[in-house]
Amino acid sequence: MNLAPALETPSATEESLRRLRDAAATLGRPAKFMEVCGTHTMSAFRSGLHSLMPNNVTLLSGPGCPVCVTSQGDIDQLIELARRPGITLCTYGDMLRVMGSEGSLEQARGEGADVRVVYSSLDAVALAAADRHRNVVFAAVGFETTTPASAAAVEQARQLGLENFSILASHKLIIPAMRALLESGDVRVDGFMCPGHVSVIIGAAAFEPIVRQYHKPCVIAGFEGPQIAAALARLTELVSQGRPALENLYSQAVTEEGNLAAQAITDRVFMPADWHWRGLGELKGSGLTLRPEYAQYDARVRFSLGTPQGKEAPGCRCGEVITGRVTPVECTLFGTACTPVRAIGPCMVSSEGTCQAWFKYKRLTKTAKTRSVARD
């Protein structure tokens, strides 16, 4: 999946880092950027990028991890369904350990609930087709990247005439979340590193309004450490030049208009709805719900679940973490009550979550820095 071989060479990376340092020095003030993509979060940590950044540049992890922004109410509904006899709940792996208000899907599975990890929404449809006496519910979670797959599953279920397949949709849209962050006023962000996968679907042009209305530069980046370094350098340059612009550094995969077929299938099956985000609260038009003509595939309708409640775990500051208002270490649960082994908040559960990334990778950056300072 080496889509940017040119950026893989050490010299290109060194060049990006040099540009980043130069722009940061020219800027002469602290700059905070935010990525809104769980893969960027992990890749930045895995490549050790944070340990290479100038002191006045910070890369925050925003609401880009689908697990992390799923509200406890959504998780509670999934668990409630999974516990009902005769229901098989299919989910992507990341959702398994997220705590609802009483336990997780993993615990429910341990207690006998039929919970299965799938890699594709179509695997859930195949399961329903293979045993029509079993009610199969698919936990449809994620941003614009996974939504077309959920829509395809619903359409396939209709084509196959499956009456035992439904989805519990918690799909979310990234642009409304970025707007909400900028409008909340208490989050100061100098620019956005825009997600590669999501941009493949929605297209580069979708970020135009963020640049136009809020005067924040947006740079679309690929997923490898060097590509993220290049995007960070570009963002810092744009800010230091006072140029809020939209730039696409992942043009190998991202076009101006995006994937029109994926947009069309999403639009046929889903329509926008107000949705509750963990940490951000209810955001207007930020989620997707099934259109009325697909209501029979809506698990909330079929099993009379109603609208999920927006609840949060007491003491957990994941909401503030994903909006960049606090860093994980500022949460009293971090690293003590909340660890990857016994996670309380979703940001610690997901391998893409900011807290898990900090826990797993950030410690050294600190100790190593302390040590090198001590040696100097």
Next chain:
Amino acid sequence: MIDLYETKTSSANQAVGQRISLAHGGGGQLTDELVASCVLPRLDNCVLSQLLDSALFRGAERLALTIDSYVVKPLKFPGGDIGRLAICGTVNDLAVCGATPLAIALSLILTEGLERRVLEEVMDSLAAAALEARVSIVTGDTKVVGRGQGDGIYITTAGVGAAGTHKLHPDEVRPGDALIVSGPIADHGMAVMLAREMPQVQSVLKSDVAPLNEMIERLLERVPGVVFLRDPTRGGLSGVVADLANRTGLHITLEEQDIPIRPETWHVADMLGVDPLDVANEGKILAVVRPDAAEAALAALRQDAHGKDARIIGQVNDARDGVCELHTKMGGRRVLQKPYGEQLPRIC
């Protein structure tokens, strides 16, 4: 040393402890916690508490003893099957402790309804692996459980070996020592995960499952400077090296650019959202050797088909923080920790 596990458990989390979950079998921190809380306190003795891959104890002569269970799904995967795995895993656990495998005890748990043909294939493969490893199965047991109580075939093998004279132990590891891996990592775990989760995907990726006793015997015979060996199975290279740093209290650095990985393995790991450093190997060893013995160790390993791609990947430093640090390809730094438990693929 960093205390990773200090916990103030919430009521919801206490419920996690009441039942065994699949993550308890992942070979990660949760497995450690389960063994430490439920198994060791009841069965502890000075041999078992060393928690080495084989127990070394005095009998008629100095012996090594090890036991392992195999529950892999699917039973057959590219590059091997549960039968080959059951021999290689146990033979390798003996070999990395410097022991020469002498005999294996075999226990089979079969599920009602299993096709006889499947069992025969697995037994053929098991016998071939035993021949390759020059070890005999000397005793065994077979049980069948009802439909729904098992999953085809579960195998347990216990191996006994003649302990060598070479002292291989974390206590022997010193600052300056070099870390060597005997070949490309993560092939087994990714091949199995791909076969299990995405059987429709065609890949040239194969498990590396192989008996390594011959390669290890040659290494130990020729290179006196080998101080510690381990096979990075569940938990992968991260698990083994993080454990070693923790156990020795020394700071270990690994160079990402020197860690061998096949492109196909890297692609599958990337697709499934898994860190290859966390993924199981079944035909690789991690060797810690004195700095002046590193080149000789590489040469000895490279003479064997299973070690031809051996590389020096890192070294032991004198800082006493028990941390394993990875120098990334980009020139950054990060901590390597033992993975949590069951590998969960991510959403996008």
